[in-house]
Amino acid sequence: MIFKVFYQETSTETPVREKTQTLYMNANDEVEVRQSLKNEPFHIEYIEGLSDQHLAYEEGQPGFTLWKK
Known part of the structure; x- marks a missing residue:
């Protein structure tokens, strides 16, 4: 299944909607x-x-690209 992940680029700042990024990942859950x-x-x-x-x-x-680690 493909998942859409909404994230902020840094975990040290308060989340701001305008700075939200997305990535797509293929995973089981x-x-x-x-x-x-x-x-x-x-x-x-x-x-x-x-x-x-x-x-x-x-x-x-x-x-649109799938996240590859």
């Missing part, structure tokens, strides 16, 4: 996503599993 990103300096705000229709929309957007 949300726990696997969190485990994959645990060593990153991110502040994860929200993880959303994408339906097939939502994924098709996101794939059509500029800048």
